[in-house]
Amino acid sequence: MKEFKMNTKISEAIVTHNHWKFDLKNAIETGQSGLTVDEIQNTHLCTLGKWLDTVDGKRLPDYSQIVELHGKFHHEAGKIRYLALTGQPSQAIAKMQLGSLFSQLSSLLIDKLATMNKKMGDAIVMHNRWKFDLKQAIATGQSHILVEEAQNPLLCSFGKWLYSAEGIILPNYLELVELHGEFHKEAANILHLALTGESSEAIARMQLGSDFSRISSNLIDKLAEIGQETNCEL
Known part of the structure; x- marks a missing residue:
């Protein structure tokens, strides 16, 4: 308790x-x-x-x-x-x-x-830090992550767990899958811009009020709610 x-x-x-x-x-x-x-x-x-x-x-x-x-x-x-x-x-x-x-x-x-x-902490931290990885890619024009990897929501540890037998029983599962997919799609779009010399557009797509900002905040909210309701381990 x-x-x-x-x-x-x-x-x-x-x-x-x-x-x-x-x-x-x-x-x-x-x-x-x-x-x-x-x-x-x-x-x-x-x-x-x-x-x-x-x-x-x-x-x-x-x-x-x-x-x-x-x-x-x-x-x-x-x-x-x-x-x-x-x-x-x-x-x-x-x-x-x-x-x-x-x-x-x-x-x-x-x-x-x-x-x-202890429930969803790792997933929250990992997705919260994407903004810093993308900012680094914008600043340097380089990234250890490929655009295709960033776009695939099944490659991160949370994505793999999400499609497991334990993950699919989460409350609001389909909503979470959709939100997680949108997050990785937009992150990949920004990464592509960063790696193709379009840094101004990449920065604009990360600023307050952007789709990435909105999706990122919504995902963190949803993960925090699930961490409160469930007893899951990544």
Whole structure:
């Protein structure tokens, strides 16, 4: 029961912090927000922050590192919200794009939380890190992954498990298969652009609001939900 509770809290935290980019994007587009900058930068107000303050939360592995990452994440989110609410949308958008401090902190925090989820953690970390592999390919024009390999969802460890006897009994199985396939198809499209000298187009297809950004976030959400509901091992 205690392990289930922890997985539930971790899954909720992954989904919540994964969605911050959309909340901030909405604030940039509308110039409005339901939270003040001070509230956003207060790490004790969100669900994860409250849990980290509990006895169970303080027993987490790498507790100090999680607290530090969580604090930096909220501090940077608050700075972006401030820019959004004071008529500086261009600066706010720049601070959210691929390679920005916010993007890095968001991925690091999700990775750290995912590794504590014994159910779907590896799959979340692996697919969350694709953005860095693609960014490296864009920067160098090279990759250890072939486009055909990136496009094949059966080659990653999660894809292989997904089509196993254990994987096919997952809740919302067909939805997950479709989402996983879309993720690898779009990743392959970006990789192809990166390896054929079309770096500007590749970067555009990874930015906030792109299909890759949307599919990636949806996949992480779905994996976190499954990690909460099932007892699976990759």
